Amino acid sequence: MIENSNGNALHLNNVQIVLNDKLLLSVNETVQAGEVLTLMGPSGSGKSSLLAYIAGFLDPVFVASGDINLNETNLNELPAELRKIGLLFQDAMLFPHMSVGQNLLFAVGANVRSKAERKTLVEEALEVANLSDYFNADPATLSGGQKSRIALMRVLLSSPQALLLDEPFSKLDTNLKAQIREFVFTEAKRRMLPILMVTHDEEDAKAAGGKVITL
Amino acid sequence: MLLRLAPSFALLVLLGPIFFGLWGTIEPAFGHFPALGSDTYSLEPFHKLFQRPGLGISIALSLWTGLGTTLVAVSVVAMFIAGWSNTKWFASVQQLVSPLLSVPHAAAAFGLAFLISPSGWLLRLVSPELTGITRPPNLLILHDPMALSLMAGLIIKEIPFLLLIVLSALPQSNAKRLSHIVRSLGYGRVMGFLYVVWPNIYKQIRLGVFAVIAYATSVVDVAIILGPTTPAPLAPRLVTWMSDSDLLVRFEASAGALLQLGVTATALIAWWLLEKFGAKIMKQIAVSGRRFQKDKAIRVISLITICLTSGVVILGLVILAIWSFAGYWSFPNALPSGFSLDSWTRSWSGLISPLINTVIVGISSTLIALIISLACLEREARTGNKGGSYMLGILYLPLIVPQIGFVFGLQSFFLVFDIDATFSALILVHLVFVLPYVFLSLSDPWRAWDKRYGQAALSLGHSQNSVFWNIRAPMLLRAILVAAAVGFAVSVGQYLVTILIGAGRITTITTEAVALASGGDRRIIGVYAFLQMLMPFAGFMLASLIPNILFRGKRDMRASA
Incomplete structure (x- = not known):
């Protein structure tokens, strides 16, 4: 798999979001490689808007200011697709018209040209997710936990430089939650990604083990 | 960036023809048409117009048909939705009615004519056993002077249309909660719904209702098939003058087109007053506190009416099909004594050219409309700019300004530039009417699509264009194809536009079918009207088949998902 080798950080310099x-919120933080910054707060506190601002999807009704820097690159003016920011939502958001394998192939960077090499990367990812036989499966037939694992693998295959988690475990069953949580944090930290997580759940914050900001 | 220009281009396509068409109507209406050697303005065309015998009756018929049709159709739909929303019956009726929207007006009108005429199927089914009749009675049912058949023909087609726009307004109306609250206050189901939910719905469907008024006051094809003839309503009379070989009649016809605009405007104003009056009465009844709990009768009646109107359309289509394959069939037998392909083989050589024309014009205008709509919606998705509420008004404009008011003027314009009766002119004018339907049909599912799919794909490093082609368009393929089928159906059904702009040189199945109306050969009419109905139907079949095949084995891509 492609590893994030540089181990740099995500800087939020005086980021403010106004509606x-x-x-709504004001953040001045640095998330180091392999660390998790957790944002907690009630709905409407602007935490999801912060993720949208960092990823490049902020709705024009919000006004945001402040610099976002990732590994010395300023992201403010970059379009979303060039930011190298991975996103995980509450739902897995697997593309329903593609097979599991196609979902993952879609994520592998275009710089990997050879078909065989792309396929190998995807098969390795399926192995990590413990879903080796699922290349041709319809995403709709996966369980909630399986979908979450594929969603994470899809993000990681696109070689992001940072990871944003938008309440990624809130829709999972309690018994699955801990398992998926550990899987996500382990895989993301292994790649030395700075992680920013938004959550309602104290358990998420505890498991993440990093700094917690309550809005 | 081409996408940025899409909304302006859409405006040009919609407003340009209306503007030039109105201009091309107004000028000759006041005697000014240099191409015909008249460079001075005068009121002469209007003088001549008002000397036409029975003009007052024609105007009255147009108003009566327009307002009557709309009042009945709106009332039936309102009662039905009030009495039956959130029930099993409602869902099944919805499934029954939706496909009827694609049936062209003319085909439905022919079907109705074949059912209710004195020698029609309804009488044949019960004769002579119940009636003792062995010969068609001498009754004036079709073309009756009160225009009742005409109104019936319009009502059975406008009910599915209104029901469909009501259904799309329902989710934004908080209908379930509000009607629960008002019923817990002890109000009957129907009246409670009409008090608190209907005003919300009506606000959203108002433009659609206006479109029904405009259509019913100025309809031509249905009026030729079912309407009174001595005199006819204004619009069909205008068409006769517009196709008069004496070019000088054009002046009068233009004045008549302006008159038609006035008649439709009058009907709209009358309806607006009716709205005010109705709202006031409803408020007065509401504060009286009367509960109207015994509404079972009205619920049953509304259900029966809806089923009956849909049943008539369906039965009409069946009888069209039977006639097209009928051998010898004497009155009062319920079925022909034999079936044959004679009518089809006899018509085949004449059918091919109109069939090809219909397909060329339908597919071209639909494709262009689809590209424009997709470009506008994609731009909206990328910029978050919805383009204001006036956009909806502009989309409805071609449906609210009567066609006859500007298409004839447009023809005059094309005549001057020598591009009348060309395919490009015809496609361009079809586009004016196809585009609004394609856009309206596509915009709801497009906007309801979960944006996070697009965000996920972008954050994987894919460009906006890649997201469109790989994710959004395939996921919305079903909606895109349905919109295309709607557009194609609209194009196939266009009568007036085709006859005026095609100038008799480009004929379609619809113009040919309506032209057969006066001839009265039921077998041949059956062939044409059956085909006319079959073409939109084939479009919808493809729209549901293609995604099923492409996405076989993908559970979340099924129709209901």
């Missing part, structure tokens, strides 16, 4: 002249 209708009201300041």
Whole structure:
């Protein structure tokens, strides 16, 4: 698999998000490689908007200011597709018209040209997710936990330089939660990604083990 | 970036023809048409127009048909939705009615005519056993002077249309919660719904209702098939003058087109007053506190009416098909004594050219409309800019301004530039009516699509274009194809536009079918009307088949997902 070798950090320099002249949140933090920064707060506190701002999807009704830097690169003016920011949502968001394997192939960078090499990368990822035989499976037939693992593998195959988690475990069954949580953090930390997580769940924050900001 | 220009281009396509068409109507209406050697303005065309016998009756018929049709159709739909939303019946009726939207007006009208005429199927089914009749009675049912058959023909087609736009307004109306609240206050189901939910729905469907008024006051094809003839309503009379070989009649016809605009405007104003009056009455009844709990009768009636109107359309299509394959069939037998392909083989050589024309014009205008709509919606998705609420008004404009008011003027324009009766002109004018339907049909599913799929794909490093082609368009393929089928159906059904712009040189199945109306050969009419209905139907079949084949084995891509 492609590893994130540089081990740099995600910097949020005086980032502020304003809605209708009201300041929703203000963050000035650095997330180091392999560390998790957890944001907790009620809905409407602007935490998901912060993720959208970092990833490049902020709705124009919000006004945001402040610099986002990833490994010395300023992201503010970059379009979403060039930011190298991986995103995980509450739902796995696997593309329903593609097989599991196609979902993963879609994520592998275009710089990997050879078909065989792309396929190998995907098969390795399926192995890590413990879903080796699922290349041709319809995503709709996977269980919630399997979908989450594929979603993470899909993000990681696109070689992101940072990872944003938007309440990624909130829809999972309690008994699955811990398992998937550990899987996500282990795999992301192994690649030395800076991780920013937004959550409602104290358990998520504890498992992440990093700094927690409550809004 | 081409996408940025898409909304302006859409506006040009919609407003350009209306603007030039109105201009091309107004000028000759006031006697000014240099191409015909008249460079001065005068009121002469109007003087001549008002000397036409029975003009007042024609105007009255147009108003009566337009308002009557709309009032009945809106009431039936309102009662039905009030009485039956959130029930099993509602869901099944919805499934029954939706496909009827694609049936062209003319085909439905022919079907109705074949059912209710004195020698029609309904009478044959019960004769002579119940009636003792062995010969068709001498009754004026079709073309009746009160225009009741005409209104019936319009109502059975407008009910599915109104029901469909009501259904798309329902989710934004908080209908379930509000009707639960009002019923817990002790109000009957129907009246409670009409008090609190209907005003919300009506606000959203108002433009659609206006479109029904405009259509029913100025309809031509259905009026030729079912409407009164001595005199006819205004619009079909105008078409006769517009196709008069004496070019000087064009002046009068243009004045008539302006008159038609006035008639439709009058109907719209009358409806607007009716809205105010109705709202006031409803408020007065509401504050009286009367509960209207005994509404079973009205619920049953509304259900029966809806089923009956749909049943008539379906039965009409069946009888069209039977006639097209009928051998010898004497009155009052319920079925022909034999079936044959004679009518089909006899018509075949004449069918091919109109069939090809229909397909060329339908597919071209639909494709262009689809590209424009997709470009506008994709731009909206990328910029978050919805383009304001006036956009909806502009989309509805070609449906609210009566066609006859500007298409004839457009023809005058094309005549001057010598591009009348060309395929490009015809496709361009079809586009004016196809585009609104394609856009309206596509925009709801497009906007309801979960944006996070696109965000996920972008954050994987894919460009906006890659997301469109690989994710969004395939995931919405079903909606895109349905929109295309709607567009094609609209194009196939266009009568007036085709006859005016095609100038008799480009004929379609629809113009040929309506032209057969006066001849009265039921077998041949059956062939044409059956085909006319079959073409949109084939479009919808493809729209549901293609995704099923492409996405076989993908559970979340099924129709209901």
